[in-house]
Amino acid sequence: MKYFARKFGMLIFTLLISMTINFFLPRLMPGDPAKALMDRMEGVDAEKLDSVRAAFGLDTQDSLPVQYGKYLLNTVRGDLGISLSRFPMPVSTVLASALPWTIGLMGLCTIFGFAIGTLLGIWAAWRRQRKLASFTVGFFSFIRSFPYFWLGLCLIYAFAFKLRLFPLGGAFSIDQARGSAGWWLSVLRYGTLPAFTITLSSLGAWMLMMRNNMINVLAEEYITLAVAKGLPAKRIKRVYAARNAILPSVTGFAMSFGFIVGGGLITEMVFAYPGMGYMLYQAVNAKDYPLMQAIFLIIAGSVLVANFIADIVIMFLDPRVRDGAK
Amino acid sequence: MADTTLLEIDHLKAGYATKAGFVRAVDDVSLSLRRGEFLGIAGESGCGKSTLAYAIMRLLRDSARIESGRILLEGTDLAGLDEADMNGYRWTKLSMVFQSAMNALNPVLSIEEQLVDAVLAHRSIPRAAARDLAMEMLELVDINADRFSSFPHQLSGGMRQRIMIAMALLLRPDLLIMDEPTTALDVVVQRSILQKIQELRQRLGFSVIFITHDLSLLVEISDSLAIMYAGKVCEYGPSRELYGAPAHPYTKGLMNSFPSLTGPLGRMSGIEGQAPGLIDPPPGCRFAPRCALAEPRCLSGDPVLAELSPGRACACVRCGGSL
Amino acid sequence: MIKDFLKTLVENRKSLAGLIMLGVLIFIALFAPLLAPYPPKADRTERTALIEETVGDQETLSEERLSDDVEKSTYVVATSRKWEKTVNYFPLRAKPSSAHLLGTNHAGNDLLSQLIAGTRISVFVGLATGLFVTLVSLTLALLSGYLGGVFDDIINFFTNVFLVIPGLPLMIVIGTYIPMHGVLPIILILAFTSWPYPTRLLRSQVLSLKNRDFVMASRMLGERTSFIVFREILPNMISIVMSEFFAVSLSAILAEATLEFIGVGNITVVSWGTILYWAQANGAILMGAWWWFLPPGLMIALTGTAFVLVNFGIDEISNPRLRKR
Ligand SMILES: Nc1ncnc2c1ncn2[C@@H]1O[C@H](COP(=O)(O)OP(=O)(O)O)[C@@H](O)[C@H]1O
Numbered sequence: 020m021k022y023f024a025r026k027f028g029m030l031i032f033t034l035l036i037s038m039t040i041n042f043f044l045p046r047l048m049p050g051d052p053a054k055a056l057m058d059r060m061e062g063v064d065a066e067k068l069d070s071v072r073a074a075f076g077l078d079t080q081d082s083l084p085v086q087y088g089k090y091l092l093n094t095v096r097g098d099l100g101i102s103l104s105r106f107p108m109p110v111s112t113v114l115a116s117a118l119p120w121t122i123g124l125m126g127l128c129t130i131f132g133f134a135i136g137t138l139l140g141i142w143a144a145w146r147r148q149r150k151l152a153s154f155t156v157g158f159f160s161f162i163r164s165f166p167y168f169w170l171g172l173c174l175i176y177a178f179a180f181k182l183r184l185f186p187l188g189g190a191f192s193i194d195q196a197r198g199s200a201g202w203w204l205s206v207l208r209y210g211t212l213p214a215f216t217i218t219l220s221s222l223g224a225w226m227l228m229m230r231n232n233m234i235n236v237l238a239e240e241y242i243t244l245a246v247a248k249g250l251p252a253k254r255i256k257r258v259y260a261a262r263n264a265i266l267p268s269v270t271g272f273a274m275s276f277g278f279i280v281g282g283g284l285i286t287e288m289v290f291a292y293p294g295m296g297y298m299l300y301q302a303v304n305a306k307d308y309p310l311m312q313a314i315f316l317i318i319a320g321s322v323l324v325a326n327f328i329a330d331i332v333i334m335f336l337d338p339r340v341r342d343g344a345k
Numbered sequence: 346m347a348d349t350t351l352l353e354i355d356h357l358k359a360g361y362a363t364k365a366g367f368v369r370a371v372d373d374v375s376l377s378l379r380r381g382e383f384l385g386i387a388g389e390s391g392c393g394k395s396t397l398a399y400a401i402m403r404l405l406r407d408s409a410r411i412e413s414g415r416i417l418l419e420g421t422d423l424a425g426l427d428e429a430d431m432n433g434y435r436w437t438k439l440s441m442v443f444q445s446a447m448n449a450l451n452p453v454l455s456i457e458e459q460l461v462d463a464v465l466a467h468r469s470i471p472r473a474a475a476r477d478l479a480m481e482m483l484e485l486v487d488i489n490a491d492r493f494s495s496f497p498h499q500l501s502g503g504m505r506q507r508i509m510i511a512m513a514l515l516l517r518p519d520l521l522i523m524d525e526p527t528t529a530l531d532v533v534v535q536r537s538i539l540q541k542i543q544e545l546r547q548r549l550g551f552s553v554i555f556i557t558h559d560l561s562l563l564v565e566i567s568d569s570l571a572i573m574y575a576g577k578v579c580e581y582g583p584s585r586e587l588y589g590a591p592a593h594p595y596t597k598g599l600m601n602s603f604p605s606l607t608g609p610l611g612r613m614s615g616i617e618g619q620a621p622g623l624i625d626p627p628p629g630c631r632f633a634p635r636c637a638l639a640e641p642r643c644l645s646g647d648p649v650l651a652e653l654s655p656g657r658a659c660a661c662v663r664c665g666g667s668l
Numbered sequence: 669m670i671k672d673f674l675k676t677l678v679e680n681r682k683s684l685a686g687l688i689m690l691g692v693l694i695f696i697a698l699f700a701p702l703l704a705p706y707p708p709k710a711d712r713t714e715r716t717a718l719i720e721e722t723v724g725d726q727e728t729l730s731e732e733r734l735s736d737d738v739e740k741s742t743y744v745v746a747t748s749r750k751w752e753k754t755v756n757y758f759p760l761r762a763k764p765s766s767a768h769l770l771g772t773n774h775a776g777n778d779l780l781s782q783l784i785a786g787t788r789i790s791v792f793v794g795l796a797t798g799l800f801v802t803l804v805s806l807t808l809a810l811l812s813g814y815l816g817g818v819f820d821d822i823i824n825f826f827t828n829v830f831l832v833i834p835g836l837p838l839m840i841v842i843g844t845y846i847p848m849h850g851v852l853p854i855i856l857i858l859a860f861t862s863w864p865y866p867t868r869l870l871r872s873q874v875l876s877l878k879n880r881d882f883v884m885a886s887r888m889l890g891e892r893t894s895f896i897v898f899r900e901i902l903p904n905m906i907s908i909v910m911s912e913f914f915a916v917s918l919s920a921i922l923a924e925a926t927l928e929f930i931g932v933g934n935i936t937v938v939s940w941g942t943i944l945y946w947a948q949a950n951g952a953i954l955m956g957a958w959w960w961f962l963p964p965g966l967m968i969a970l971t972g973t974a975f976v977l978v979n980f981g982i983d984e985i986s987n988p989r990l991r992k993r
């Protein structure tokens with residue numbers, strides 16, 4: 020339980036740090052983006068200017084700590100300010116439309132990528148003497164050095180532009196009634212290429228990590244003992260090698276997940292997929308600072324929570340962690 | 346028990362393929378072991394003892410392999426078996442205790458799981474029966490039943506090693522190979538483990554190959570001894586005779602490095618120098634460069650084991666070994 | 669130690685291939701202006717040719733008598749030249765041709781020249797970030813491992829905190845706020861988000877080396893800290909430090925391209941990322957202009973592969989288990 024408490028404390032603290040970064044960023048920036056923005060908006064209605072001021076903390080006489088306190092309180096309550104590009108919609112309303120798309124796309128892809136990548140990694144380590152295994156490892160290492168968005172561009176070019184198998188972008192067909200069977204089918208069709216992009220590029224990372232862990236584990240003495248005991252190869256592979264090799268993968272989730280989510284955001288931008296990533300893209304280009312920051316906060320929050328879950332999973336998988344012996 | 350041969354190792358060569366060349370860690374070793382016999386194998390670390398043990402269990406993997414020779418267990422050549430057939434022999438006929446129980450036990454599986462799966466791999470019995478068998482065995486090594494569901498990191502070093510022994514004896518093998526089973530333990534625990542082994546041996550009647558770099562451990566318990574140096578057996582024979590009159594200069598050196606019981610506690614005299622590399626070792630006796638008694642002829646050829654008396658052999662020109 | 673390391677690196681087939689690729693890229697980056705057919709931002713060629721020249725068709729003779737016996741004459745020969753300036757505008761959005769091997773972009777810039785010039789920025793940003801982050805992480809790791817105590821706790825804690833905050837969204841947000849002049853801001857942003865991972869890795873390496881026998885012995889003997897750190901700890905960290913350097917450089921190149929692609933960053937600079945930005949902004953895909961968006965991505969991928977290959981080699985050197993045999 021000490022472990023749980025420690026990890027939970029860490030979660031709360033990292034969330035707090037993310038919020039703090041978010042609070043200070045606009046107030047610390049050189050070149051005064053608020054002023055630049057307001058200059059640009061010369062002549063716009065006063066109401067909009069007010070919300071810009073609010074976003075940069077220029078509308079109050081409060082001292083910084085008081086502002087900070089209010090900001091934390093508002094954020095926790097889900098009040099993320101007013102969007103500038105879709106004035107006067109609250110940021111939270113804008114985000115609500117994007118969130119399901121991202122959760123659907125990224126959630127599925129992360130699970131697929133992790134599952135397939137891990138299985139491939141186990142295979143590649145177990146059969147590492149084989150040509151096909153080293154070829155696969157080489158292939159995915161190569162894919163991994165592609166920029167995500169470029170892989171997306173290439174897939175669009177090949178499968179959407181040239182072969183016309185999939186749409187060029189978007190998430191669903193506008194010809195179908197929302198919620199109808201045809202609409203759901205179109206969601207699948209529109210989602211295929213972005214999902215493929217994210218899965219293909221994240222899969223490699225999981226695979227290489229699992230392969231290296233597995234090779235390290237296979238050299239452990241407890242594997243030798245398992246062989247000496249005359250256990251069937253399948254059982255050694257699954258219960259002794261893979262079971263132990265996956266532990267660092269779950270721990271490594273911390274680093275990789277944030278990375279994959281980043282890649283997923285970019286993929287959404289390339290495919291104009293109406294999730295958080297594409298919205299971030301629009302916010303960046305419209306200099307919609309409140310929206311942009313809210314997106315950062317939500318993404319950071321989900322990554323942190325996912326990490327926390329990984330920490331808890333590890334607790335169930337590894338008795339040493341449970342006892343605080345590791 | 347009848348005086349029958351259980352294991353016969355015949356001109357075994359084994360080692361590791363490395364970038365620099367083939368490390369022949371076991372070089373032309375021949376040994377034999379009777380049923381119920383306790384054979385001690387001693388030698389400095391790096392002389393190929395573990396490689397020999399691994400070769401017998403057929404555990405050499407990746408770059409390691411058996412080059413040539415036979416390992417006859419009751420007439421079957423283990424070296425020639427395929428993996429599936431070998432699995433039939435492992436743990437049922439011969440089993441092994443590793444040096445570090447901490448490393449050899451899977452850290453994330455419970456003791457129960459690790460004991461039971463050894464049984465279930467070889468016997469088609471219900472899980473509950475396998476559990477009972479495992480419990481029974483744990484009792485024999487004085488481990489309380491409430492430790493059954495523990496994980497390795499929750500146990501002491503001595504307990505872990507006793508569990509390893511229980512695991513190795515689960516299926517009542519004929520041969521137990523122990524590779525430095527007590528090296529990682531402190532002296533008191535070491536004693537109790539050795540006593541336990543003797544006690545179990547009397548009860549269950551298995552043969553033991555006991556590997557150690559510390560010859561003094563074997564004084565009281567082994568029936569016969571093989572001394573290894575740089576991949577080769579340099580002296581071999583019944584323990585008592587070997588202790589009484591060591592023939593090979595290396596054996597004498599090892600015995601001199603015993604801690605003296607009467608003298609002051611301190612560093613033992615030991616043997617100067619280092620063993621040669623095992624990739625293309627120079628011709629001549631491998632011990633010659635460190636041997637106080639070396640003569641010019643020692644450098645010209647490698648002496649083979651020469652029989653001194655029945656069951657006693659030495660590989661040194663001074664005890665009549667030919668080159 | 670460093671020599672040994674380099675020797676093994678060159679002996680390893682993978683890392684040798686990676687080093688060669690890296691060498692070629694650095695060569696292109698250094699000699700970009702000489703290698704590129706046109707300046708990266710040129711949209712025309714200008715040629716001035718002499719089309720007519722007349723010499724001596726006018727003659728002036730002036731005479732002057734200074735005294736009785738001195739007479740001075742001046743001859744003037746006039747030359748007239750006619751020049752013609754030809755301005756050859758590059759076609760816009762042209763397909764590959766012999767004049768423009770990779771075609772041109774929306775502004776008529778030669779894409780091959782941009783690709784070559786972009787090598788400079790991309791490779792420079794990658795390596796500079798790699799170097800900067802590696803130095804910072806190494807310093808933090810050594811301080812943390814060596815000073816220990818509260819200092820170590822603090823560094824370790826913040827490393828773990830920043831490790832899990834997702835880097836790319838943070839980079840995008842900061843990048844949107846900061847005015848982008850030159851490439852320094854982007855290097856700083858990349859560095860700010862990529863220090864935690866190498867710091868954590870290097871710190872644990874320092875801690876484990878610190879407890880090795882030979883370091884313990886030196887400490888017992890009362891060796892100076894600087895001796896222990898620079899002569900005993902650092903030499904044993906070469907492979908991990910190098911591998912982190914390459915890993916950070918790789919992710920910096922990828923992240924830079926990503927930021928530029930989405931328009932965060934200085935889009936007036938010519939780099940692989942900005943070529944892709946303009947390609948996307950001008951609908952290169954819908955034009956089927958593969959020559960516009962394919963090459964920059966391939967260059968990034970090749971650079972990445974070079975780093976990955978070198979690191980494969982380093983991994984195999986430092987972790988013998990990963991070796992094939
Ligand atoms: N995986 C390996 N690759 C190459 N050489 C090895 C390997 N394992 C052991 N050796 C070498 O084989 C020799 C014998 O090792 P080992 O059998 O472990 O000796 P011992 O058990 O007597 O200490 C040593 O010289 C060692 O360096």
Ligand SMILES: [Mg+2]
Pocket residue numbers: 391394395396524525
């Ligand atoms: Mg050994």
